[in-house]
Amino acid sequence: MDESTLDAFAEWERASWEERAEAYAADVGVLTRGAIWALLDAARVTEGTRLLDVATGPGFVAQAAGGRGAVVTAVDQSAAMVALARAALPEVVVHQSPVEQLKLPDDAYDAVVAGFLLNHLARPERALAELTRVLVPGGRLAMSVWAEPVANPAMGLIGEVVTDLGITGAVPTGPDSAYYADEDRFTDLLTRAGLQEVIVVRTSWTVKVDAGGWFDTVARAMPRSGAVLAQADAGQRARARAEYVRRAEAAFETAEGLVHLPATAVIGAGSKAPRT
Numbered sequence: 001m002d003e004s005t006l007d008a009f010a011e012w013e014r015a016s017w018e019e020r021a022e023a024y025a026a027d028v029g030v031l032t033r034g035a036i037w038a039l040l041d042a043a044r045v046t047e048g049t050r051l052l053d054v055a056t057g058p059g060f061v062a063q064a065a066g067g068r069g070a071v072v073t074a075v076d077q078s079a080a081m082v083a084l085a086r087a088a089l090p091e092v093v094v095h096q097s098p099v100e101q102l103k104l105p106d107d108a109y110d111a112v113v114a115g116f117l118l119n120h121l122a123r124p125e126r127a128l129a130e131l132t133r134v135l136v137p138g139g140r141l142a143m144s145v146w147a148e149p150v151a152n153p154a155m156g157l158i159g160e161v162v163t164d165l166g167i168t169g170a171v172p173t174g175p176d177s178a179y180y181a182d183e184d185r186f187t188d189l190l191t192r193a194g195l196q197e198v199i200v201v202r203t204s205w206t207v208k209v210d211a212g213g214w215f216d217t218v219a220r221a222m223p224r225s226g227a228v229l230a231q232a233d234a235g236q237r238a239r240a241r242a243e244y245v246r247r248a249e250a251a252f253e254t255a256e257g258l259v260h261l262p263a264t265a266v267i268g269a270g271s272k273a274p275r276t
Helices: 003-027 029-042 060-067 079-088 124-133 153-163 183-192 211-221 223-231 234-251
Strands: 050-054 071-076 093-096 109-115 135-146 196-209 258-271
Touching: 003 029, 003 079, 003 211, 003 223, 029 060, 029 109, 029 135, 029 196, 029 258, 050 060, 060 071, 060 109, 071 079, 079 093, 109 124, 124 135, 124 183, 153 211, 153 223, 153 234, 153 258, 183 196, 183 258, 196 211, 211 223, 211 234, 211 258, 234 258
Parallel strands: 050 071, 050 109, 071 093, 109 135
Antiparallel strands: 135 258, 196 258
16 A cells, blocks of 8 residues: 555544544443553552553543552544543643654553554554553563454344445555454564564453444444445435344344444554563
8 A cells, every 4th residue: 555545544534533433421431431441450560550542532441540549641543532631631631743753752651552543544554663662671562453244233133234335435455454453463463563572462352332322323333334424325224224223223232222342352462562
């Protein structure tokens, strides 16, 4: 993929989060919070850990890390997300910065975490270089990415229904969002970044949501599916919503009007080489 294509994809991602930040903050935490504890465990975050939370979004991970007693700094490329995180967590220093050019010093943090960032990056290797740069020698990096759609119906089922609409061109050409759901690829990425003691694990949980309401949430808050649905006409959107509700209710446990959707994340972690 040439540089101009990657640049266009990166800019589309940035602009998408400016538009969708409030919807994401309001509604998606019910899903993403399920992976936070495993992410912090993989980074070995405990009381007193100097932690950098990259792609903090509304601050879900930063808040949980503060609850563990970590000393948290956060960063996000989106001005809208930074404003939300600052409002929610006034005790946390939140910077606006692209992940490929962090405006932070070398060897500054005991741990770095990035929740669900990897599937949005145009240039993952450059991002890994920056995340590793700001770690102290011996410090720990942990990242999460969504599992492949079949293992992650909480996101994957909507993707199937949206793809079935046959609408093209809504999302610019970019890296495959599920590429690093493959554990071998994830391991290779971390290893090539120079990290040691690399682990890649999966964590699963269940979200209980109203099926139609969850479809609406993803349409408002998530860039790729949301962009496709924004190009659909009212009839297409209504049919896609009805089909999603039908499939979700047929495939997954329901109780009290809610569907119980399985969610799975892949978490990769490694340590920066100590000084010799």
